Amino acid sequence: MATTNKVDNSQSNAKPGEDNKDEPCKICCNDYKDLVLIGDYNARCYPVHKSLLIITSGYFQSFYSRKSFVQREFGPIYITDVEPSALVQCLDFMYTGYLDINSKNLRNLAEAALVLKMYGVWECCVDYAATNVAMDSFFDLRMMAASTICVKLLHATEIFALCNFERLMTHEEFALIDKILMVFLLKNKKVKMIPEHKVYEAVIAWINFTPNKRKQHLSELLNYVALEQLPIDYLRECVHAEPLVMNDAECRNLLEKALFSQIQPDLVTDDGSDTLMQDTMVMFDQGRKDVVSYDPWSGKWKDFAICDFEFDGKCIAVTVEKCVYIMGENGRVFRLDTDKNTWREMAKMGTERGDPRAAVLDGMIYVSGGTVSETNKSMRTAERFDPKKNLWEKLQSMKKPRSKHCLASSRGFVYAIGGLNNNNTAVKLVERWGPSSGGWINVAPLKRPRSGAVSAVKEDSIYIFGGTFTPDISVEVLNPTVSGWTTINVTIPKNFVAACVSGEDIYVVCSSDLMGNEKYELHLITFDDEPVIVERIDNIQKFGCISVLRS
Template sequence: MEEQPPEPWRQKVAMLVFDTLEEMYFAGRHTDVEVIVKDKSFRCHKVVLSSVSQYFDAMFSSGMRECHAGVVHLQEIEYTTFVDILDFVYSGKLNICTENAEELLRASTMFQIKLLHQKCEEFLIEHVTVDNCIGAWRLAKSHECKELAKKSWYNILECFTEVCMSEDFNYLDTGEMFEIINDDDLQVTNEEIVCDAVFRWYRFDPENRQESASKLFEHLRLPLLSSEYLLQEVEPMELVVKDQRCREVVKEAISYQMLPSRRPDFNSPRVKFRRYANMEEVLVIIGGYNASNEKVSDVLAYSFTRKTWFQLMSLPLKLGREFASTVYGNDIFVSGGSQKLDLLLQYRSDTNEWGRCPNMPQGRRRHAMVAVGESLFVLGGYDDNQTYDADRTLKDISEYTISSRSWISCGELHTPVRSMTAAVNKEKIFVFGGLLADEKETNIVQYFDTRLKTCSRVEDLPYPCKMSRAVVCDKRVFIVCTDGNILQQDDNNDCKRVAKIRSFNRRRFGAIHHKGNILIAGGECGSSIYKDIFTFNPDVEKSETIARKNVPSRANFASLKLILHKKFLKFEVKFEKA
């Protein structure tokens, strides 16, 4: 006779035991422990309670008084809740609803009944709403419900505009508020919504929340607010007036808003766009030439968050080599270059369009251009159209006033120079190294005072350098040399070597400030064109690759950091492997 598979018999035996225990419980037969809840008595079986609950198993195995006396007193549970637990344990029935789900979950946690805990969590997940997601999130955290915490947290982030108006929001503690406003996935169209929510929370209990609000202030992304909101709503707040640290954070934000020429140098954890914001910070690559030595007119934007390249509006013409560029606010300006020496173009980030500006009075290439105040300054360079070789290396400094779209010749360099780099420090433009009229590489450092319109020479570089790149990080000026040496200018205008990028030998590369570090892109060495983007921390001499795959091969190009509306980041670009 063929034997039956064992599994069906196990199930039959299990059901028989289960049904019999339920019958014995209701009949009160063979019970060996009395559980008393709120003066109500329940006759139960130790073995049944122990089989489903680690709490009771530990109790009955420990030799505690309850183990010998056969009586257990439970204080922190309601009578009706324990009835529901016994129904679940003995009959498999789960009497769960919105009114008792939280209490059952708490009881399942206390008694360590895993299956009941799972069922309660599943029920609560199905009933998470905008109105109760904060309560569900707090409940989930205290009772180890990972999936419930995930679902409720998603609701908080996705529906924050509605959630922050709920009553539960007023009762968040400081740590919970910090966790919410710090999340980059918070779905808000602007940072004013976040500030409004935090300020309402503070005003709900200002006496007890003043210190907490002061700490939270550091995590509000105030530089991203509109100027009107910052000056009219934030700065006059009593909390700001009374608290020095709050005033410092507000001052930082006002500086960001009122100094558009210095925004690329700005480094603060508060200048960080959320994933769902309309705006995004990108690396922009303009023109130059590629690995085939072809001049290109494309304009590319690299999304740091999405790690993807996008095509922006192309240049209206090919700039050729050795043009200069700078950022003012959220617009890009490009000047000169081998194709048209007196050219000035403006890229409008609000429309993704290029426009022509009045031509420079003195055409040039291999020059420097920076933004200071409300003007652009073009310094030195090389003019191919000059009759005599000695006159081709320029000392002229021209100023372009952006609002009036007009040029003036505002001064001269102390020493004519080209192929140099420049940086702004306290309204002074410092020009580092370069090539002199006699083709010699120089270590001269000179600065132009934009107020006095005078130029002076200061302490020299440790050694001559040309085609270097100046980067301002945290108000510190670094000069990245073609051999990888990093020089730093101190407060006394002395320049010293402070670090070195290993295995670095390139020129015509891009270098910008990025999150307190120096970002290097592209460049050339001999006939080789680099295809990489990495950051370098000069304090610890550590490099970190941002992108090595799908990177355009570029040299003699412009690299800048810009804030763009995401509607212009639509057309993805792929590049061939190196």
């Protein structure tokens, strides 16, 4: 990005005191300016104070901290990756704290701020962009927000898209919307006011932009489209005639349910869902080596499957499509295909983990942390599993080693929350992993240290229950569109051992003993009202792990 030309300063193109319109600052004279920046190969020169530049720019802090640069003198420094007028503004901001931002120079200024790591300039650009989202700038700002993972700008573009979704659907660049935003919009109640056939057609148009890459998301998106509200003629003539729908088994199932609801409306609940296709909680009983299921709609438990394997230590369960994956401390992974009621042992984890943690994001299973069996020390490593390829892939390790933490996914990110460090101390630390960055970054920490807590994700908000190091029974909630965690007190004098979301409800499994040695109870928690409503549903004799099959 920057190159140096080691020449005598007397031969520099910089001319102190020269009245140059490109010279960045007029309130500071050229006296004592000991560095010259050249903005392009036309040799436009900008004298600056090196010490001030180092304080203001993270790039130049790194540039001058390299050991190879110690005790060396430099001539002009060429800045080739920053648009010259944006460079002038950044340098002027360094002296005056003033920026002249408008829609025409916003992108160049933002790119310059990121390259030079001038975070004051970047914050000004974000503030301007977040308050000036318009139809002609929306798509550029959304791509800028997504590429930089800027939460404030992501939130601003989401709110704009939500209020203008019907206009966006007819925009020529609509197909450029990212999948995370599509899901957010389809799930929101405001979008439900738009005629359902328009929403369906918008989904199909979005998929058709790059069908080979996006068709894998069609069934997920159609789950948020109220197909049962479409006229039966439209279902038969348009939806049934769409190859993308008919070539996907899950989509065909959604279409069949919608047609069935039109033919047999008396078998459909008030919210339009088929009473025979509710979410089902599936619990793996580690003591008896069988699987039972709980139907929240009927309130009944029943035998679900029998397994002929067992794990040493604790295990975890996650659901991908219609399959439940159970993973143990020895790295073994078993898949239960609920349609065929068959088990299959899958590829073993790349690393054996004591007390592992897992989350699902975009059909992939993510695992991080845990303990090393030989030393009982916490781990930093992370990996993910592709169920379609039956393949584990190593990921960048977390910044800090942790075990007994929570792992949850929301809005396209995986969050590693709390846990124990190598000193056996509970931590507040929260790290976030995203596919675009490929690495972990620190985000807002918990209000208090938590170890052995459990998590559930409802409407993109992450709920953290209990933890053996918390002085009281409390819940912390993170909404990724709002910075920081909020605390909710829940009056359950129990130790939380598992949590999951079924439909609109959060269910938790609790034990009255902190060591988890006594009988377990299933509770339903409702956060929609004040105070929080807690209802004990049933007793559980044995418990291993729990997951939810989506309808």
